[in-house]
Amino acid sequence: MKYPLEEIFRTEGVPEFTFVKPPNYNEIFLDIRSSGKPTIIEGQSGTGKTTVAKKVIEQAFPQGDFGYLSARSTGDIEKVLEISQGTLLGRWIIDDFHRLDSDVQARIADLVKLAAEDFDPSAHPKLVLIGINKVGSELINLVHDIAKRCGIHRIQPADKEIAAEIIRRGEDKLNIYLDNKDAIFAETGGDYWLTQLTCQAICLGDGVMETQVDRKRVPYRQAEVRGRIIGRLDNTYREPVKEFSRGKRFRPTNDPYFRLLRLIAAQASSIADLNELANANPEVRGSINNIKDRRISVVLESKPICDRYFYYNPETKTFAIEDPAFFYYLQHIDWEDVRRDCGFRDDPHHYDWDFAISFAGENRVLAELIADLLEVLDCTVFYDRFYEANYLGKAWSDQFREIFGHRARYVVCLLDAHHEKKIWPTFEREIFSQRVEDGAVIPVFLDETRFAGVPRDIVGVDFRGRDPHDTDLVTDEIVLKLEEKLKDS
Structure with a gap:
C-alpha cells in the first residue's frame, strides 16, 4: 500500500502512523479517563501535549463525546467562559490555558477543586487543561490545595530511543532508510514536531513523495535540509x-x-x-x-x-x-x-534609557504622568518607582551617578524651588549639569527658580502655572516634544 509523505511525517494535526507514546502516557491516560479527576498537561512547545491528549481521548472515548476548545480561538472563548461560570457541563479539553485572563483561570481553578472534591462527577465538567510550563504550579498558587486533587503531567521531549522509533515507523511506511539518525536527533533535540518536519524535509530533498517500490536509502545533509x-x-x-x-x-x-x-x-x-x-x-x-x-x-x-x-x-x-x-x-x-x-543602525554609545526624569517629591504626580505617557509611546524611561525592585540592596547614589551621568540618552529635569532645595534632586543636578553642553539635558521649568549649571537661555519646556494633572496638556506640551526630540537623535 502506498502512503503519501505528508500523511507519514505529519507537520499538521495528530500523526496517525508515527505517533509514539511518551513514557508517562499510561499515567495521563488513567487521569483523563477518570471521570472525577481534573487533569493538567504542561510542557514547552513542540513536546506533543495536545497530540497526547487527543490520542488518549481517541482511545478512551471512541464515541467522540469530548470537546476541544482553545484559548487562541475567539469562537471557543464563549464556551470557555460558560465552563468557568459553571453553566456548561460535559467533557472538555481547554488548550492554551495560560492565555486565558487571570480571573477566568482562577474561576476554572476553583471549578477544578470542586470537581475533585465532589463524589458526583456528573455535577461538574470533566476538564483537561493544556498549557506551557508552570501551568500546574500557577494553578496551585491560585488554589493552594489543588495539587493532590488533580493529575499534573509534564510532557518531556523525546529521548533518543523514542525519536528513533518515530523515524523507524516512518521508514517502514515509506520503505526507506534514513541515514545518520544520531545527527537528526542532535538537530531536533527530541522535539516531536521538529522530528516530523525534519524527516519530511529530508525526504523531499531526495524526491521521496510517497512509499517507494524498492527500499531506498535517503541521506541526511544537515545544512541543505536546514x-x-x-x-x-x-x-x-x-x-x-x-x-x-x-x-x-x-x-x-x-x-x-x-x-x-x-x-x-x-x-x-x-x-x-x-x-x-x-x-x-x-x-x-x-x-x-x-x-x-x-x-x-x-x-x-x-x-x-x-x-x-x-x-x-x-x-x-x-x-x-x-x-x-x-x-x-x-x-x-x-x-x-x-x-x-x-532598519536598526549602530549607535556608538548604547543607552539603557531614552529618558531619565529628575524631580522633587512635590512633583511626583507630573513625573509619573510623563513616565507613563512616554512608555505608551514605547520610550524607555528611568522613573525611580519603575525600578525599585531591580535596585534592592544597592545604593541609589551609585545608581543615580550612572543613570543621570551616562546611561540615559536625555535627562528631563522638572525644575522649581523644590528641586533646588531637596538633597536628592541637588545630587542628580550636580551629575547631569555636566551634560548640558552636549544637549542631553531637557529642562521643564515649573517656576522662576534659577540654577547654577543650567543656563536660563537653554531651550526647554515652559510649564509654569500649568496643571500637572491635565493629561492632554502634559501630552501636548511635554511628552510629544520629547518623543520628537528622540526621533531626531
Whole structure:
C-alpha cells in the first residue's frame, strides 16, 4: 500500500502512523479517563501535549463525546467562559490555558477543586487543561490545595530511543532508510514536531513523495535540509520577527526587543523567565529590565501579529514562543540580516534609557504622568518607582551617578524651588549639569527658580502655572516634544 509523505511525517494535526507514546502516557491516560479527576498537561512547545491528549481521548472515548476548545480561538472563548461560570457541563479539553485572563483561570481553578472534591462527577465538567510550563504550579498558587486533587503531567521531549522509533515507523511506511539518525536527533533535540518536519524535509530533498517500490536509502545533509526549512518558514515568520523587534514605535537606535528575541533564540527552551534571563546576561540586563514590566505587553496589545506568535505574562515575567516551527526559525536565521532588515543602525554609545526624569517629591504626580505617557509611546524611561525592585540592596547614589551621568540618552529635569532645595534632586543636578553642553539635558521649568549649571537661555519646556494633572496638556506640551526630540537623535 502506498502512503503519501505528508500523511507519514505529519507537520499538521495528530500523526496517525508515527505517533509514539511518551513514557508517562499510561499515567495521563488513567487521569483523563477518570471521570472525577481534573487533569493538567504542561510542557514547552513542540513536546506533543495536545497530540497526547487527543490520542488518549481517541482511545478512551471512541464515541467522540469530548470537546476541544482553545484559548487562541475567539469562537471557543464563549464556551470557555460558560465552563468557568459553571453553566456548561460535559467533557472538555481547554488548550492554551495560560492565555486565558487571570480571573477566568482562577474561576476554572476553583471549578477544578470542586470537581475533585465532589463524589458526583456528573455535577461538574470533566476538564483537561493544556498549557506551557508552570501551568500546574500557577494553578496551585491560585488554589493552594489543588495539587493532590488533580493529575499534573509534564510532557518531556523525546529521548533518543523514542525519536528513533518515530523515524523507524516512518521508514517502514515509506520503505526507506534514513541515514545518520544520531545527527537528526542532535538537530531536533527530541522535539516531536521538529522530528516530523525534519524527516519530511529530508525526504523531499531526495524526491521521496510517497512509499517507494524498492527500499531506498535517503541521506541526511544537515545544512541543505536546514536551509530548505528556514526558507520555507521565512515567508510566514519574518514579518512577526520584524514587527516585534521594532517595538510599538520604531526608532533606529531603539532595539531592546530585538536584543531580547535574539537572546531567547540562543537558548535551548522557547520559554524564558525574563527576571532570570536579565540576571544571567549582564550585557542585555538593562534592555530586558526596561521592557519586561509593561512595554512588552503594550507591543503585543498594539500589534495583533505579535500577539499571535508571542506570549507574555507580565505578572510572572514568563515570555514564550509557543509555535515550535517559529522557535526553530529563530534559532537558525541570520540575526544580522534581520537587524539590517528592521532598519536598526549602530549607535556608538548604547543607552539603557531614552529618558531619565529628575524631580522633587512635590512633583511626583507630573513625573509619573510623563513616565507613563512616554512608555505608551514605547520610550524607555528611568522613573525611580519603575525600578525599585531591580535596585534592592544597592545604593541609589551609585545608581543615580550612572543613570543621570551616562546611561540615559536625555535627562528631563522638572525644575522649581523644590528641586533646588531637596538633597536628592541637588545630587542628580550636580551629575547631569555636566551634560548640558552636549544637549542631553531637557529642562521643564515649573517656576522662576534659577540654577547654577543650567543656563536660563537653554531651550526647554515652559510649564509654569500649568496643571500637572491635565493629561492632554502634559501630552501636548511635554511628552510629544520629547518623543520628537528622540526621533531626531
